[in-house]
Amino acid sequence: MSAIFSVSELTRSVKNLLEAEFPFVWVRGQVTNLARPASGHLYFTLTDGDAALSVVWFRGAQASAKPVSQGGEKINPLTGEVEEETGGTALTGAALEDGMEVLCAGRLNVFEPRGQYQLVAELVQDQGVGDLSVAFEALKKKLAEKGYFDEDRKISLPRDPARVAVITSPSGAAIRDFLRIAKTRGTGSEIRIYPSLVQGDQAPEQIAAALDMVDADDWAEVAVLIRGGGSLEDLWAFNTEPVADAIYRARVPVVSGIGHEPDVSIADFVADKRVATPSHAAQELWPRRETLSQGLDVVDMAMRRAYTNWLHSKGAAFEHLRKGLAWLSPERKLERMTDHFSSLAVRLDNAGQDHFSDRHRDAQGYAQRLDRVFGPGRMDSAAREAASLAARMERAMTRCVETADNEFELASTTLRSLDPEAPLERGYSLVRVERTGAFLRDPKEVTSGDALDIRVKNGRVAAVVKSDSTDTQE
Structure with missing residues (x-):
């Protein structure tokens, strides 16, 4: 009857056998999944395309394990052996990169908490670029020249899509993470899973066929290509030309969520949107429901x-x-006219009152001026002045009359003295020559035969002049 081991007992037995059988080994392979935690230790995977080996390179070993030159040969300080056959160059932890072909020296160890064996590296030497990295770069260059990576050909993702096609392994952790995140985001959508291998030789053809099927169904708004993390060999299906061609000819936008954040594949370059992880793909497609x-x-x-x-x-x-409308209505117009009439009436009444007030003030001013001119005091003064003027006029009239009488008497006297008939009263006469009509003043003024008109006080006497005598009487 065979013995029954506990897990820890069996693991410890395997550890003891393995470490005893392989105390120190040299392993050649390509570096993948390189991780650099804050502790300074390095964790990576060595692969040759068919198998993978986990490697840990502690920080202390990185500092101490440096080969030295002796007579042109490289001597390993751990073993003392000449390393001419390796043709490699010792690396520092900082120089180690994914894709490098390296030669690792160290001891095998079993990590009991996980039951996983690993190589604890003491020395790492560069052996050049690995075959997978060379193939990756060659395909990347080829597809770039064909325009597979051009941004102007890529399709924008729909916001909060209602129909999503997922190409992945239906039993993998990636689809579980994707669906878990999808349940908590967006406004609800329908998800169809297009099953496909995501690792191995048959994976590229199945992935390409699934993408073509999504186009043929003409149902999905977006296609999502997801896979969990793994080594470069595990993810190699997404670095193949058939998958790149299928993504390139897809009519719907393609989202690639392959591996973890450091993992970059050819599918990521061709896809319309590259995300870090499958979970991130769901986060990219659907917004948070809180948002x-x-x-x-x-x-x-x-x-x-x-x-x-x-x-x-x-x-x-x-x-x-x-x-x-109210302003244009007849009623409103009548109201406006009434208001206008009332306003005019008020203005007219105010104007009338102002006019009468002004005229009253003018009348008061005129009355005051008349009172100043014709008031009792002014009238008394005017009466006194009139009486004085009357007295002066009376005196002046008296003097004027007396003067006029005197002048009249003088004129009368003068006139009487000048009256040609006045001498007739005293017995004189006036002789007029009828021929000339003039009064006779000189006998020389007449000739014999002239008729004379002699006027005396009580009548006229006619006479004729005789030549022998100047006195003629009839």
């Missing part, structure tokens, strides 16, 4: 504000139209 809810609240508040503003603007427009 959607908050956005919905923002939209709701914006719509409410817009509706309120719209109501206010329409209310203001309606009020403006109502006032316009």
Whole structure:
């Protein structure tokens, strides 16, 4: 009867046998999945395309294990052996990179908590670039020249898609992580899984066929290509030309979420959107429901504000139209005319009152001026002045009359003295020559035969001049 071991007992037995059988080994392979934690230790995988070996290179070993030159030969300080056959160059931890072909020296060890064996490296030498890295770079260059990586050919992802096609292994952890995240995000969507191998020789053809099937169904808004983490060999299916061709000819946008953050594949370069992990793919496709809810609240508040503003603007427009119609109505026009008439009446009444007030003030001013001119005091003064003037006029008239009488008497006396008939009263006469009509003053003024008209006090006497005598009487 065979013995029954506990897990720890069996693991410890394997550890003891393995470490005893392989106390120190040299292993050649390509570096993949290189990790650099803060501790300074390095963790990576050595692979040759058919198998993988986990390697840990502690920080202390990185500092102490440096080969030295002796007579042109490289001597390993751990073993003392000449390393001419390796043709390698010792590396530092900082120089180690994914894809490098290296030769590692160290001891095998079993990590009991995981039951996993690993190589504890003491020395790492560069052996050049690995075959997989060479193939990766060659295909990358070829596809870049064909325009597979051009940004202008890539399709934008739909926001919150309702129909999503997922190409992956239906039993892998990647689809579980994707669906778990999808349940908590977006507004609800339908997800179809297109099963495919994601590792191995048959994986590239199945992945390409699944992508072509998504196009043929013409159902999905977006296709998602996901796979969990692994070594470069595990992820190699996504570094093949058939997969790149299928992504390139896809009519729907393709999202690639292959491996972990450091893992970069050819599929990532060709895809319309590359994300770090399968979980991140779900996060990229669907927004958080809290964000959607908050956005919905923002939209709701914006719509409410817009509706309120719209109501206010329409209310203001309606009020403006109502006032316009009211202003144009006959009733309103009559009211305006009545108001205008009332205003004019008030203005007329005010103008009349102002006019009468002005005239009253003018009359008062005139009365005051008349009172100053014709008032009792002024009248008394005027009466006294009139009496004085009357007295002066009376005296002047008396003097004037007396003067006029005197002048009249003088004129009368003068006139009487000048009256040609006045001498007739005293017995004189006036002789007029009829021929000339002039009074006779000199006998020489007449000739014999001239008729004379002699006027005396009580009548006229006619006479004729005789030549022998100057005195003629009839």
